[in-house]
Amino acid sequence: QKEVEQNSGPLSVPEGAIASLNCTYSDRVSQSFFWYRQYSGKSPELIMSIYSNGDKEDGRFTAQLNKASQYVSLLIRDSQPSDSATYLCAVKVLTGGGNKLTFGTGTQLKVEL
């Protein structure tokens, strides 16, 4: 069973702080990793993708991947109230069927004023 695990939260951080979101996955052949943001009742919106071990930075967001530990994380610097949402970790295994993503249950982030 291929699983993606996330702490459901809520994770509460004060405005301006760093939010750290974590994800573990069970399938060692997983190749690509994604963080999506989902506001309540809305569709997933891609925030970051990462494919190689290490860090990848994009603005206030940094994704970190450790394939040996089967761990991927997302750091949000200078958190804003508009960052309050559920963050979904998704993992892709290359198959003949295209981009089949396996999602975690998501971590709810609350950025407090």
Place this chain on the structure above:
Amino acid sequence: EPEVTQTPSHQVTQMGQEVILRCVPISNHLYFYWYRQILGQKVEFLVSFYNNEISEKSEIFDDQFSVERPDGSNFTLKIRSTKLEDSAMYFCASSEQQGANGNTIYFGEGSWLTVV
């Protein structure tokens, strides 16, 4: 910016009725998908579609479900005889390529199906 569009945004149907959810993927994309999300649960893969045929499907996608690309632009999901447990948000998605890194899946805004 190109986007995936879905209709209807919300549909209420009686148990046992047939439902068709419609999607217009991004025009130059070749891979199409349906995902669903039951309220409060994770986003789940249903099916992927390429070159006018199903390329992969999940255990959820049983004989009650079918997909079709009838006219080169629309991509539909049909549920033949809806059950209460089919109530969920259904997301259509598309991508340009298959396996290349950096290939983004774009999601539509979703169709919320309520079976009563």
